[in-house]
Amino acid sequence: MWTRELVVSAPGKVILHGEHAVVLGKVALAVALDLRTFLRLRPGAEGRLSVSLPGVGVRRSWDTPDLRALRERIAADGDESKSPSVEQLDALREFAGIAAGASAPDSLATLAFLYMCLAISAKYGDVPSVDIVVCSELPTGAGLGSSAAYAVCLAAALLMLCGAISCPLQEGESTARWTEEELTLINSWAFRGEQVIHGNPSGVDNAVGTWGGALRYQAGKITPLKRVPTLRILLTNTKVPRSTKILVAGVKEKILKFPAIMNPVLDSIDAISQECQSVLEAMPANPSAEHYPVLEEFFDINQHHLNVLGVGHPSLDRLCQVTASHSLHSKLTGAGGGGCGITLLPPDTSPLAVEAAKQDLCACGFECWETKIGAPGVTLHCCSSLSAQVLHALAQS
Numbered sequence: 104m105w106t107r108e109l110v111v112s113a114p115g116k117v118i119l120h121g122e123h124a125v126v127l128g129k130v131a132l133a134v135a136l137d138l139r140t141f142l143r144l145r146p147g148a149e150g151r152l153s154v155s156l157p158g159v160g161v162r163r164s165w166d167t168p169d170l171r172a173l174r175e176r177i178a179a180d181g182d183e184s185k186s187p188s189v190e191q192l193d194a195l196r197e198f199a200g201i202a203a204g205a206s207a208p209d210s211l212a213t214l215a216f217l218y219m220c221l222a223i224s225a226k227y228g229d230v231p232s233v234d235i236v237v238c239s240e241l242p243t244g245a246g247l248g249s250s251a252a253y254a255v256c257l258a259a260a261l262l263m264l265c266g267a268i269s270c271p272l273q274e275g276e277s278t279a280r281w282t283e284e285e286l287t288l289i290n291s292w293a294f295r296g297e298q299v300i301h302g303n304p305s306g307v308d309n310a311v312g313t314w315g316g317a318l319r320y321q322a323g324k325i326t327p328l329k330r331v332p333t334l335r336i337l338l339t340n341t342k343v344p345r346s347t348k349i350l351v352a353g354v355k356e357k358i359l360k361f362p363a364i365m366n367p368v369l370d371s372i373d374a375i376s377q378e379c380q381s382v383l384e385a386m387p388a389n390p391s392a393e394h395y396p397v398l399e400e401f402f403d404i405n406q407h408h409l410n411v412l413g414v415g416h417p418s419l420d421r422l423c424q425v426t427a428s429h430s431l432h433s434k435l436t437g438a439g440g441g442g443c444g445i446t447l448l449p450p451d452t453s454p455l456a457v458e459a460a461k462q463d464l465c466a467c468g469f470e471c472w473e474t475k476i477g478a479p480g481v482t483l484h485c486c487s488s489l490s491a492q493v494l495h496a497l498a499q500s
């Protein structure tokens with residue numbers, strides 16, 4: 104029986120360079136954002152598992168014996184090294200009343216929950232009767248890793264409920280983190296959740312959600328950056344909706360169609376990520392304006408490359424033009440096709456110029472805010488340590 108009320112949180116991310124190319128084995132540089140997803144666990148009615156996902160309009164509850172029977176039927180074998188199969192996902196859709204091929208946020212979120220719950224419990228034992236609520240400070244489907252933050256929270260919570268990882272929060276502590284070994288397990292199960300949502304994820308987003316900070320990611324290899332200077336970044340959400348799964352599939356199609364043209368673009372993006380890593384690691388902790396031009400050039404070149412890959416959007420072109428008119432440099436971040444862009448704010452940018460750029464971006468119908476990067480990865484909290492705002496959002500559902 105689960106008797107505690109606890110909250111798991113995981114950060115969203117910003118990809119500085121390497122989105123899309125990273126799916127094809129190239130290097131990406133990514134940093135954790137100070138916007139998080141929160142998952143609250145509470146003891147639930149005996150024999151019931153309830154899930155409330157207000158961000159995507161889901162409120163479901165199941166009898167635990169029914170989930171056990173479904174687990175046996177789909178032969179979920181609890182192997183974190185195996186991808187979810189088409190047959191397993193079809194059976195889960197049928198159980199949850201989700202139409203075949205449905206890709207709406209609520210369908211994908213429910214499917215990812217059911218898959219992870221059954222596969223994890225097949226390996227480590229039943230999930231006890233609990234009520235789960237997930238809320239997020241991240242916009243959904245905007246390029247900031249909301250799917251990965253959700254999957255990381257689910258993986259940590261479900262693994263903890265089944266006893267596969269510890270509950271590291273001691274009496275009297277407000278927050279706690281898991282060991283490296285436990286984080287590795289959380290990350291590998293979060294990747295399975297990302298597969299349900301994305302189709303073919305690289306794993307960079309769930310790695311940042313798990314470990315936080317700033318890291319280099321290539322083909323599953325995660326290397327924390329040696330030193331990350333304090334960078335001022337303006338984040339702009341164009342609010343144009345898009346699906347990471349569809350955009351990733353589109354890039355694959357383009358590469359298959361024009362390999363000789365597209366592969367050099369991927370190689371160039373890879374080189375930008377590597378050069379950018381060297382530049383960042385050589386910078387002082389608080390870089391001055393003279394360090395920024397090279398970073399700005401990398402942004403400009405990569406934004407062109409991403410347009411060549413077909414993941415640009417008129418709203419992102421607009422974002423780049425507006426910031427360029429204030430001598431600021433931007434690129435899309437995440438999957439593109441709308442969603443968010445990032446703009447570098449060199450330290451000599453006057454507060455008036457930043458304010459004017461923000462106003463012009465808002466006049467386009469965009470939303471923008473300054474961010475802090477390098478936030479901590481997946482964390483366990485006691486409820487009383489959370490802000491009133493987060494507690495309020497969790498209580499709403």
Ligand SMILES: Nc1ncnc2c1ncn2[C@@H]1O[C@H](COP(=O)(O)OP(=O)(O)OP(=O)(O)O)[C@@H](O)[C@H]1O
Pocket residue numbers: 140156158159207208209210211212213237238239242243244245246247248249250251253300301308345346347348436437438439
């Ligand atoms: N708070 C949440 N609650 C439940 N499901 C969520 C939540 N946030 C995201 N999701 C799931 O993740 C999906 C969005 O994932 P998608 O990968 O398309 O966008 P993203 O992760 O925000 O952007 P990117 O992958 O480019 O960083 C939603 O459709 C939904 O299924």
Ligand SMILES: C[C@@](O)(CCO)CC(=O)[O-]
Pocket residue numbers: 118121122123124125126246248301303304305306307308347351437438
């Ligand atoms: C577009 C992509 O490269 C980043 C999405 O945040 C997809 C992935 O790496 O899984």
Ligand SMILES: [Mg+2]
Pocket residue numbers: 248249250251301308347
């Ligand atoms: Mg995603």
